[in-house]
Amino acid sequence: MAGKIIIISAPSGCGKSTIINAILAEGKIDMQFSVSATNRAPREGEQHGVNYFFLTDEEFRKAIAEDAFVEYEEVYPGRFYGTLKSEVARICDAGHNVVLDIDVKGGVNVKALYGNQARSIFIMPPSIEELRRRLEGRGTDSQDVIAERVGKAEFEIGFAKDYEYQVVNDDLTLAIEQTKSLIEEFVK
Ligand code: ADP
Numbered sequence: 001m002a003g004k005i006i007i008i009s010a011p012s013g014c015g016k017s018t019i020i021n022a023i024l025a026e027g028k029i030d031m032q033f034s035v036s037a038t039n040r041a042p043r044e045g046e047q048h049g050v051n052y053f054f055l056t057d058e059e060f061r062k063a064i065a066e067d068a069f070v071e072y073e074e075v076y077p078g079r080f081y082g083t084l085k086s087e088v089a090r091i092c093d094a095g096h097n098v099v100l101d102i103d104v105k106g107g108v109n110v111k112a113l114y115g116n117q118a119r120s121i122f123i124m125p126p127s128i129e130e131l132r133r134r135l136e137g138r139g140t141d142s143q144d145v146i147a148e149r150v151g152k153a154e155f156e157i158g159f160a161k162d163y164e165y166q167v168v169n170d171d172l173t174l175a176i177e178q179t180k181s182l183i184e185e186f187v188k
C-alpha cells in the first residue's frame, strides 16, 4: 500500500527542522524525510543527499526540463527548491509515509494534488520578534538573509489558514508532542 504524505510548512526559523528531526530521531512513526533539491548554498554542516540535493542553477533548470519535480518554487529571489518525484516515489512506493518540509505555496499545491493521502500542518512562531531571535540564535545566516526571511514571514503566516492544522512552536516539547499526535493519528 502506498504511504501517506505529511506536509510541514512554516516561516524559516520557526523550528520545522527541529520538530521533524525530533520525531524522526524518536523513530516511533514509520516516516521518512523526502530530501528536496535546491540551488542555494549549503549551510555549515549540511550534507548533499541528507539535508538537500544541492544543485547548480544549471542542474536545477535541467531537472525542471526533465519533469523531475512534483512541485518546485522560487522561495526567495533566485533561490529554487523542489520536491523530487524520485524521492516521494522511493519512500511511498515502499509503503512508508513521507514527510515534506516545504514552503507555503508548495504545501498548498501538494495538498491539492494528493487530497486525503496528505495531511498538512503549519508551524506558527509565537511572534515575529521571537522568529528573528531564533534565526539570529541559529547563527547560520547573514543579517541580509535573516532580514529577507523575517520580511517574508508575515506573508507566509497568511497561508496558515489554508493548512488543515496549526501548531504554535512556543514550548518546543509541547510543539513536538502536538505535531507527533497529528501525524500518528493520520498514519495509523
Ligand atoms: P526551520 O527549520 O523552521 O528553519 P529550525 O528548526 O532550524 O527552523 O529552528 C530555528 C532555530 O530556533 C534553531 O536554532 C532551533 O534550535 C531554535 N528553536 C526551535 N524551536 C524552538 C523553541 N520552541 N524555542 C526556542 N528555540 C527554538
Ligand code: 5GP
Binding pocket: 009, 010, 011, 012, 036, 037, 040, 071, 072, 073, 075, 081, 082, 083, 084, 101, 102, 103, 104, 105, 106, 107
Ligand atoms: P531553507 O533555505 O531554510 O532550508 O528553506 C527555505 C524554505 O524552502 C523553507 O520554507 C522550506 O520549507 C522550503 N523548501 C524546502 N524544500 C522545498 C521544496 O522541495 N519545495 C518547496 N516548495 N519549498 C521547499
